[in-house]
Amino acid sequence: MNALVQSVNVGAVRTVRYGSQIITTGIFKEPVSGPVAVRGVNLGGDDQAAREAHGGDVRAVYAYAREDYLWWERELERPMPPGEFGENLTAGGIDVNQALIGERWRVGTALLQITVPRVRSGFASRRLSKHR
Secondary structure, three states, X not given: OOOEEEEEXXXXXXXXXXXXXXXXXXOOOEEEOXXXXXXXXXXXXXXXXXXXXXXXXXXXXXXXXXXXXXXXXXXXXXXXXXXXXXXXXXXXOOOHHHOOOOOEEEEOOEEEEOOOOOOOXXXXXXXXXXXX
């Protein structure tokens, strides 16, 4: 099986109203074209609002599988663009849920190493559920 990066997604930190709260988040990611540099704690053009939970030394790049998007599209009965889950890499042909700590992935000229599993924030969970 050959894995493919289908999309590289980045986004700036935004302050948004969520219900009665004002929150700062970096979850809003959009696809970009061309090469993107991996720069220590994130990708060029990307940022995270809470590096203790997202980004930083051990969470600099987040991957999500296109196959998982297909499941969500059926579940929510709507198309979902790459980056909807706040991921930097939308990949196809690889089960990212089975990635092992220490595993290394060559993506372009970058060598990425799996360090920790994704922990979905409450905001991301609620953002998804609003579409049900």
